[in-house]
Amino acid sequence: xxxxxxxxxxxxxxxxxxxxxxxxxxxxxxxxxxxxxxxxxxxxxxxxxxxxxxxxxxxxxxxxxxxxxxxxxxxxxxxxxxxxxxxxxxxxxxxxxxxxxxxxxxxxxxxxxxxxxxxxxxxxxxxxxxxxxxxxxxxxxxxxxxxxxxxxxxxxxxxxxxxxxxxxxxxxxxxxxxxxxxxxxxxxxxxxxxxxxxxxxxxxxxxxxxxxxxxxxxxxxx
Amino acid sequence: xxxxxxxxxxxxxxxxxxxxxxxxxxxxxxxxxxxxxxxxxxxxxxxxxxxxxxxxxxxxxxxxxxxxxxxxxxxxxxxxxxxxxxxxxxxxxxxxxxxxxxxxxxxxxxxxxxxxxxxxxxxxxxxxxxxxxxxxxxxxxxxxxxxxxxxxxxxxxxxxxxxxxxxxxxxxxxxxxxxxxxxxxxxxxxxxxxxxxxxxxxxxxxxxxxxxxxxxxxxxxxxxxxxxxxxxxxxxxxxxxxxxxxxxxxxxxxxxxxxxxxxxxxxxxxxxxxxxxxxxxxxxxxxxxxxxxxxxxxxxxxxxxxxxxxxxxxxxxxxxxxxxxxxxxxxxxxxxxxxxxxxxxxxxxxxxxxxxxxxxxxxxxxxxxxxxxxxxxxxxxxxxxxxxxxxxxxxxx
Ligand SMILES: Nc1ncnc2c1ncn2[C@@H]1O[C@H](COP(=O)(O)OP(=O)(O)O)[C@@H](O)[C@H]1O
Ligand SMILES: [Mg+2]
Numbered sequence: 091x092x093x094x095x096x097x098x099x100x101x102x103x104x105x106x107x108x109x110x111x112x113x114x115x116x117x118x119x120x121x122x123x124x125x126x127x128x129x130x131x132x133x134x135x136x137x138x139x140x141x142x143x144x145x146x147x148x149x150x151x152x153x154x155x156x157x158x159x160x161x162x163x164x165x166x167x168x169x170x171x172x173x174x175x176x177x178x179x180x181x182x183x184x185x186x187x188x189x190x191x192x193x194x195x196x197x198x199x200x201x202x203x204x205x206x207x208x209x210x211x212x213x214x215x216x217x218x219x220x221x222x223x224x225x226x227x228x229x230x231x232x233x234x235x236x237x238x239x240x241x242x243x244x245x246x247x248x249x250x251x252x253x254x255x256x257x258x259x260x261x262x263x264x265x266x267x268x269x270x271x272x273x274x275x276x277x278x279x280x281x282x283x284x285x286x287x288x289x290x291x292x293x294x295x296x297x298x299x300x301x302x303x304x305x306x307x308x309x310x311x312x
Numbered sequence: 313x314x315x316x317x318x319x320x321x322x323x324x325x326x327x328x329x330x331x332x333x334x335x336x337x338x339x340x341x342x343x344x345x346x347x348x349x350x351x352x353x354x355x356x357x358x359x360x361x362x363x364x365x366x367x368x369x370x371x372x373x374x375x376x377x378x379x380x381x382x383x384x385x386x387x388x389x390x391x392x393x394x395x396x397x398x399x400x401x402x403x404x405x406x407x408x409x410x411x412x413x414x415x416x417x418x419x420x421x422x423x424x425x426x427x428x429x430x431x432x433x434x435x436x437x438x439x440x441x442x443x444x445x446x447x448x449x450x451x452x453x454x455x456x457x458x459x460x461x462x463x464x465x466x467x468x469x470x471x472x473x474x475x476x477x478x479x480x481x482x483x484x485x486x487x488x489x490x491x492x493x494x495x496x497x498x499x500x501x502x503x504x505x506x507x508x509x510x511x512x513x514x515x516x517x518x519x520x521x522x523x524x525x526x527x528x529x530x531x532x533x534x535x536x537x538x539x540x541x542x543x544x545x546x547x548x549x550x551x552x553x554x555x556x557x558x559x560x561x562x563x564x565x566x567x568x569x570x571x572x573x574x575x576x577x578x579x580x581x582x583x584x585x586x587x588x589x590x591x592x593x594x595x596x597x598x599x600x601x602x603x604x605x606x607x608x609x610x611x612x613x614x615x616x617x618x619x620x621x622x623x624x625x626x627x628x629x630x631x632x633x634x635x636x637x638x639x640x641x642x643x644x645x646x647x648x649x650x651x652x653x654x655x656x657x658x659x660x661x662x663x664x665x666x667x668x669x670x671x672x673x674x675x676x677x678x679x680x681x682x683x684x685x686x687x688x689x690x691x692x693x694x695x696x697x698x699x700x701x702x703x704x705x706x707x708x709x
Contacts, residue, residue, distance in 0.1 A: 144622055145703040165626050171702075172624020183619045183706075187324050200624040205317065248624070 091252060091284050092118040092141060097150035099136055110136050111147070112307035120251075123278040123285045125295035127312075128304030134288045135256050137304070141286065142175050142254045143167045155251070172200050176245030176283075178255035182237040184229040190216060190240045191225040197248035215243035219273060235266035242273060252284040253277070259294065271297055315636070322637035326644075329609065336605045337645040339598025340685060344649025344678045346591030349656040350584050351674035356657070356666050357580040361573040363667070367503060368444060369538070370569045371409075373545050374507050375401075375552055376534040378563035392531025395520065397559055405551035406540065412442035413535035414509065415523050419489030421469060421516065423476050430469060431515035432488060434523020434530065442536045443508050450482040450497030457519040463493035464517040467501040488516055489526070503667070506572060507536055545570070583660060595681070598645060599689035606638045606693035617697055618706030631698035638690025639683055646682025650675060 099111040110133040118124055128134050139145035140152065143159065152159040154170065162170075176197075177183075184193045194215050195208035203211075216222045219239040229237050238258060245253050255274065259267035271294055278285045287298060295301040302309050326333045377392060398413040417432035437455040439445070445452065453464055463486065465473065470481055478484065485492045493516070502512050511517070523530060539548045545568030556562045610617070617630055654670050661668040 139703050142622070143702075144706060145701075168621070168624050168626040171622060177622050183615070183622075185616055185619060187328065196620070197623045199317070200620075200626070200629060244623070 091120045091122070091155060092116070092286075093151075093153035094137075094141070095151040095153075097137070097140060097147045097152060099133070099140065099145075099148050110307055111140075113150070114307075114309050116302065116309050118252075118284065118286060120284055121278070121282045122300065123275070123298045124287065125298035125301035126286065126288045126304060126309070127290060127292055127295045127301055130290055132304045133307055134290075134304055137309075138254050138256050138286070138288055142177060143171050168200075172197055172248060174251050176248060176250035176253040178238070178241050178245050178253060178258045180257040180260040182229065182234070182241045182261075184237055184241060184244075186229050188228070189225065190221060190227050190229070190232065190243075193229070193240055194243045194247050196244060201248075211247060212243070215247045216240070218246065219243045233266075234262050235269065238262065238266075238270055239273070242270070242277075246277070246283075250283070252286065254286050254288075256288045257290070258287070259289065259291070267291075267294065318633055318636040319640055321633065322640045325609065325613075325637060326641055329605070332605050332608065333641060336598065336601030336641065337648065339594050339596075339601050340642050340645025340682060341598070341649040341652055343591050343593075343595030343598050343685070344646045344682050345652030345656060346587040346594060347681055348650055348653030348670070348674050348678040349660070350587035350591060351677055352653070352657045352670045353580060353583045353587070353660055355671050355674065356661065356669055357576055359669065360666050361576060363503070368506060368508070368569070371539045371541065372442070372507060373537055373539060373548060373566050373568040374534060375537055376565050376567070378565050379533075392533055393535070393556070393560070393562070395524065395532065397556075398532060398535050400559075401535075401537065401552065401555060404555050405548065407548035407551050408537045409540045410438055410442065410538045411535050412436055412439045412537070413520065413532045414439060415520060415530040415532050416509075416511070417489065417515075417518070417523060417526065417528075417530055421472075422487040423473060423478065426476060428469075428472060430488060431511045432463075432523070433509060433511045433515060433517045434520035435517045436520050439517070442538060443502070443512060445502060445512055446500035448498045448500040450495070452497055452499075453517055453519050455519075457496075457522075459522045459525065460519060461491060461493045461522065462496045462519060463488065464497040464499055465495055466499055466511065466513045466515050466517070468514050469516055470498045486516070488518075491526075493518060507567075579664065587656075595685055598642070599685045602638050602642050602645075602686060603689040603693060605641065606634060606690050607696070609637065610634060610693050610697040613697075614700060614705045614708040617700055618702055618704075618708070621700075621702035621705060627698040630700075631694045634694035634697045635687065635690050638693065639686035642682045642686035642689075643679070646679050649682065650678050653678060 094114055094116040097111055097114040098109065100107050100109040114137060126134055140147050191209055191212045194212040198208045198211065213222065213225060216225050219242050221236060221239045221243060224232060224236060232240065259270050262270065274285050274287060275297060277283050289295055301312050303312050393413065395413060398411055401411050402408050413436060415434040417434060419430060419432065420427045421430035435453050437453060440452040453462065465481060473481060481495050481498055484495050486495060499512060502508060545566060549566040552566055553564055556564045620630060657670055658668055
């Protein structure tokens, strides 16, 4: 599914070049549920942004579904994000002006799906994450756990082949975290969606079939 | 993204920043208002001049005594033209066919103890044909009326008398300037402006011989003349000027229909220039305001841009979203400006006596210009938004 080979990423801080990813090798299989753990600031998000085509590596090769990501145009990258990838962020990243339902339908907006169909699909997705009753609410009227469920519904709405979740439970309490983890596990198990889950909580990582650890800009298998 | 949703989205977001949006709108409102007023005034003047020709004909001119002291002229305080001299003009000047001299009176009209200020005109029988005065009732003043105390009521004054509860007007007596006049006719309403004295509507008309003998000794300062040709004032002007210089050592000015139109066009150019200047400055100010609103909006919504990009929005989707927002903003300004412009035209028409009218074309132009301002000044901010990289946008607070 995903193949990262010797991925490097460095940032220029003032005049100093700081290398965050120092040659990451990682392979993710179709249908897998993978946890990436590591201390805060070690570059997990940087890695995920590269995997999700939000950012580009400084060097290295990235194969997405067997296809090299190099030299893809902005339109092509947008298209891959739209159809193949579902993002779940720590801060939920819902649009506060829109209702839960319209937030969920957002990926379909950029496929030109008419509003009626989007809402139908949005309702299905909200039902799937147990938020069917709250479709009318705006993010500000929902709890953190509920917002994250809506965000997961949004990630699912475009029927992606992979979900990239960057510390999805980082802003939630333990009980809610467990519910969200259950949701990911069931999506992976019942629908065969590939899930890459980033977390700094080893407890959550244990619930994934496989986990890798990021140390000093490199990925090590645990 | 579908356009109608983009429009709805942008209304939401603009409503979210009401104050800022409103400030930007002021410039657009004034700008579009001026543009609309400018175009409308141009068209009104064009209509006015057409109406001018249709109403009175192109062969009418106005002869006025030049009261400014000149080389050949007498100084101020002249006795004016004599009725006999004016009557000789058609015979002496081949270019002039008929004349209609008149004098202005100013007094009060009294009825049942109620008084209104009322202007009057001393007129000849030919006055009616010269100024195309329609009669609602009775007859017009005739040259055979001589020194009789007869009068014709103007439309507005007749209305006033009726409002006072007057019965049949023709045949009744009215008190004007301390003298009783018998009403012989009531004039219908006429369009004012052009050469027509406004007293035709607003005052009363009495025989000119009588008027000239009234105690305040009014004088003939002007008369209207119909020319034999179709409106070539050059020859008529020469002949009339020569006639008055020879008989009276008096300087006169002759104004033809085309002079009147030219004067109106000068007036229009002044309005157009003024409105054009105000309009373009206001549009630039408004445009910069729109640009500012949009730049702030883009920087405030970087995260939203990032989210949309993460969900698959292409650069052009983002660009369109912000462009639609700025067009919607200035479009709202355009609609308000439309109202302002129509109001301004109404005011101008009141001042000049022109007939109020706003064409579809000027409305279309205002709407078009406002959309253009939105696109022009919204392009740069929208482009800024579209150029943000997804990760930079997403990472901003
Ligand atoms: N745009 C950037 N410019 C400079 N430094 C950055 C940038 N993005 C991330 N970093 C740095 O890279 C490091 C890794 O960040 P991140 O991937 O967010 O870590 P994690 O998600 O593991 O907590 C941090 O030290 C952060 O300061
Ligand atoms: Mg992180």
